Amino acid sequence: MAHIGVTAPALELAGVGHAYRARTVLSGIDLHLPAGRIHALVGPSGCGKTTLLHLVAGLLPLQDGAIRNGFARSACMFQQPRLLPWKSxxxxxxxxxKARGVPRAARHAQARDQARRFGLDDTALAQYPQQLSGGMQSRVALARALVLAPDLLLLDEAFSALDVGLKAELYRQLLAEQARRPMAVLMITHDLMEAVRLAHAVWVMAPEPGRIATGFRFDDAPAQRTDAQVYARTAGLLDDATVRACFGLDAPAPAAPLALAAVGGLRC
Amino acid sequence: MIGILRQWLAGLPAYLWGGWGAIASLLLLLAGWEFASQWLDPLALPDPRTVLATLHGLLTDGNAWSELGITGRRALTGFALSLGIGSALGMLAGLSMTASMMARPWVTVLVGTPPIGWLVLAMLWFGASDGTPVFTVFVACFPPIFIGAMQGVRTLDGQLREMAQAFALPPLQRLFDLYLPHVLSYLFPAWITALGVSWKVVVMAELLATADGVGAALAVTRSQLDTAGTLAWIVAVVGALLAVEYLLLEPVKREVERWRTLA
Known part of the structure; x- marks a missing residue:
């Protein structure tokens, strides 16, 4: 595990494991997420990604290992918007x-500011969730997390059910927010391209039991990445034998062992 | 609170205007009644005008108001007890799988026992006091409210509960922002059903067990073969029920569930 200064906040996972009854779903997970970085956990369905995120979010009691969350404020966004249908x-x-005890006028002002950045006008804000389109609901869900000014944001497949245009827009919002202040993001996804587009580090998980099989680093700023770069890196990742094994794909095409390094990726 | 009241008052004219359809259909029923009464003996079915005149007489000599007041007090006392205890116990039962499984057969027993059976028991326990109709109303109203509350809690979306946990909602906020709004959408229909039950049951209980109230007045009209008087009392009771339901409960329900209708 990398050594860091004592003052820099970080999320540290050491030897985290979890079992539902007799079935081990996670074992020996080590992770170090410093402030201002975006880490992605990718893996096939059922590899324990969601369990891991729930452990970090404190939604599940920790069984094995240690989680040290040095961040003061964390927030979550889920795959579904999960808005309260009876609230505007x-x-x-x-x-x-409100949960933090911010008075009504102040919290409404902050929420309005955040919403405006997301292109939500007063009409939309006065509406109930089911009156809004799916895309609007997702914006509200992301705004609900970001308005807390979290220094750790947890994304649980947050964008996987959205269309490409909306995905691109929410990526932009997320990266813009991240450019404003050093927010650490831990995202889980099964979409390799999404991970490659947004993350500074991509950890690939293997199932049964869920564990980190390999990891890749991309040191350039996510906001600067071009589509072509993202495609090339995704293709590079998909050519990696370990990654293919994790997702249960056939062995890589023998022809071109694509050099991921050539497109800016480094194996961790 | 003031805001809700103001919204309620502001919405009242449109709400009443929206009631024209219902009023028209009620008038049609009245017309059918009048038509039938022309062919039947007045002792079997007096015409509506006679009945309304009788009701008017009862209301102007002040008698009806006091009887309606007594009946209303008993019905609403029993209903309020059911509403409080049934909602609270139902929600508690809903929180635990074991409790809901155990409570179900009890509720079935409660539903299956005829109200008249409870009434006889209540007469033995409470005699001719207010306790008899109030208890009978309470027992009759309890099952639907209890079940509504229990289902409300049991059907709460686990995803929303998880979200509330992730956003660290404190217990009170969890109750008012998450549990109650959801449970209310189950409770309101149950409360309205129970309110109707309470009025029916209280009149029955009074007929057999007390010396005053609308039920007792009905017993008198029956012994005097006064069909017009009987129908006048029935109209009065139904009118009172409609007034409570459509002027009080329905508007509150609409306000509380506005989010649902706007979808």
């Missing part, structure tokens, strides 16, 4: 602020 979009965004 504005009150949904302000939900976490």
């Amino acid at each position: 979009a504005l009150d949904n965004i302000a939900l976490g602020l």
Whole structure:
């Protein structure tokens, strides 16, 4: 595990494991996520990604290993928007602020500011979630997490059910927010391209039991990556024998052992 | 609270205007009644005008108001007890799988026992006091409210509960922002059903067990073969029920469930 200064906040996982009854779903997970970085955990369905995120979010009791969360504020976004149907979009965004005891006027003002950045106008904010389109609901869900100014953001397949245009927009919002202040992001996804587009480090998980099989580093700024770069890196990842094995794909094409390094990727 | 009241008052004219359809269909029923009464003996079915005149007489000599007041007090006391205890116990039962499994057969027993059976028991326990109708109303209203509350809690979306946990909602906020709004959408229909039950059951209980109230007045009209008087009392009771339901419960329900209808 990398050595870091004592003052820099980070999320540290050491030897984290988890079992549901007799079935081990996670074993020996080590992870180090410093402030201002985006790490992605990718893997096939059932590899324990969601369990891992739930452990970090404190939604599940920790069984094995240690999790040290040095970040003061964390927030979550789930695959489904999970908005309260009986609250207006504005009150949904302000939900976490209310939980922190922020007075009504202040939390509404903050929620409105955040919403405006997301292109949500006052009309949309006054509406109930089911009056909003799916895309609007996702924006509200992301705004609800970001308005808390989290220094650790947990994304649980947050973008996987969205169309490409909306995905691109939410990626932009996320990266813009991340450029504003050093927010660490831990995202889990089964979409390699999404991981390659957004993350500074991509950890590939293998199933049964869920463990980190390999990892890749991309040191350039995610906001600067071009589509072509993302495609090339994704292709590079998909040519990696370990990655293919994790996802249960056939052995890589023998012809071209594509040099991931040539497109900016380094094996960790 | 003031805001809700103001919204309620502001919405009232449109709400009442929206009731024209219902009023028209009620008038049609009245017309059918009048038509039938022309062919039947007045002792079997007096015409509506006679009945309304009788009701008017009862209301103007002040008698009806006090009887309606007594009946209303008993019905609403029993209903309020059911509403409080049934909602609270139902929600508690809903929190635990074991409790809901255990409670179900009990509720079936409660539903299956005829109200008249409870009434006889209540007469033995409480005699001719208010306790008899109030208890009978309570027992009759309890099952639907209990079941509504239990299902409300049991059907709460686990994903929303997880979200509330992830956003660290404190217990009180969890209750008011998450549990209650969801449970209310199950409770309101149950409360309205129970309110209707309470009025029916209270009149039955009074008929057999007490010396005053609308039920007792019905016993008198029956012994005097006064069909017009009987129908006048029935109209009064149904009118009172409609007033409570459509002027009080329905508007509150609409306000509380506005999010649902706007979808």
